[in-house]
Amino acid sequence: MRLSVKGEGRMNIYLKELKSNRKALIAWAVCIVALIAMSVMKYRSMYEGNAEIGQIMSELPRIFAVLVGISNNVDFSTAKGFISLLFTYPAYILIFHAGFLGAHILSREEEEKTAEFLYAKPVSRNRVLLLKLTAAFTMCIVLNMVTAGTFLLLLGADNGGELVPFILANSGTNLLSQLIYLSVGALSASLCKQPARAGTISGLVMFGTLLLAKGLAMADNYNVLWMLAPPAYFEPRYYMFEKGIPTLAFVLSVAIILAAGILVFTCYRKRDLKT
């Protein structure tokens, strides 16, 4: 009897997080599905089989091509070339979702003055943290699945399923970068003195690293700065046109996730909650 009550209490925090973020999650999912569907529609009606596009793109100066959003010389008129370009945009949205979610899921209790209520419950702070982060991770997985599902539905059957392994690889790498930004967002929420600032700081980190990744692509010079730009770790060209994703990318992302995760758990326990 006691055990079941205790177990219920645990699940409640998890379920409540899922429930209170449900509408926002639906909005993000609709946003991603609309983006992919619109782009695929554009591809079907304009680019498919239009060989001149590829010719223009190959003649544009590189810096200009990167500004427009093309970071490698690909042939737009084929599904493979188009999807390598399309992969980047949902990935940005997934990253932003994860970063804001990681910051808000922790700082919200303080902002909405419910921290006193929650942390007075007979559940340890670490357990609350674990449950909240699990809920956030679940939502990341859902959004990732929606993205991969939309890709598979709209482009999976092209050229006899040629793109399916790429879509799966993209989904896996997206999950890693989502985890990176989720932990960075949670870290900013546990370190930031003012809870309202957590989202802003997490957003600035995301924007800065994205800009850095773009800058590296623009200069076509992947030096040591590459290690500071997680959005550049798993560029689609690595697994679509080149040898594969560098091992360093996996090592770095696991290191970031672990370091940020350990810091979150140690800092949040000592945090002086604003009430």
Added chain:
Amino acid sequence: MILMRLFRHEMKALQGDIIVWSLVLALLSVLFLSLFPIFQNHPMDIRELLSRFPQTVRDLVGISNFNLRDLTGYYPFFLKICLELAVIAALVMGAEAVNRETQKQTNDFLFSKPVNRTAVLRTKCLSVLTATAIIGLVFIVASWVSAQIFAPGRIVFAPFFAVSAVVIFLMLLYNTWGIFIGVFFPRFRGVIAVAIGSLFAFHSLYELLQVAFGADNLYTAGLFPCPISTGKPSS
């Protein structure tokens, strides 16, 4: 008096947003305009390259009227990127000004004051409007100064201001939408998602229409809040 105090309180709440977004937009304009000399001296003329292709393909790329070697062609092109960011900022600011009270459980406190709701909403709108004006003006000043530094004497102030002021007007439009969301869905948390989503949706629609009716069609340009067709070369 109490409204004045409310206005000051609102401005304080918006302070972080104002600083962050002004800085982001100003830095972007400095960054992009500092890249302009590279395009100016680039041996290849993009307009000439594009003129070799049929009209459909040119509309498709959406840059048919572009001359990136000239600031009048380059500036609207990068303005589009800044607009996309400014629009997200505007929507989020508008929505948060209204739903902040609900989300922070301060509704009881605020509406028990001897002020009617309309006056409160009016003050909130005014503060958002002020914030928008500040962000827009910082952006315009930053890009005007960096245009003077990186491409001296290449552009006249009046048309420059007219094109840049688009940032403020488009932000006002999205402020309205944000306030709309804040009023009708005060518990909604996915405002940023809606901002990004509507941006992409309108952008794709705009591109589709551009191909369907041609890049020069005035109605296409006027239908959707995505004014990038300002890139007509002056020569």
